[in-house]
Amino acid sequence: MRQQPQAPGPAKRLSRVTIPARAHPLVKRIFAEMCRQAITYVEFGERSGLARETLTAWRVRNNPDLTSLEAALGALGLKVAIVPADALDLISPTDR
Secondary structure: OOOOOOOOOOOOOOOOOOOOOOOOOHHHHHHHHHHHOOHHHHHHHHHHHHOHHHHHHHHHHOOOOOOHHEEEEEEEEOOOOOOOOOHHHHHHHOOO
């Protein structure tokens, strides 16, 4: 007897995360990466250990402290790094 093909698993839902217009550039980068990876606020909170309210505050009024920034970037597979200022000339402006 022939097996019926199984339906593919659920498709990854598109992220509804938007990039805040007036946030700090590092915060914009975090939200842009969340969009690129299609990560929801819930997934991001589970990965980073940060509350959704923290992310909301970053969008409109607060800037992250270093510990929160490291947690957020780590959840996205990124790191904070100190590089010589002239090294930024090698990075495209959209990736800064």
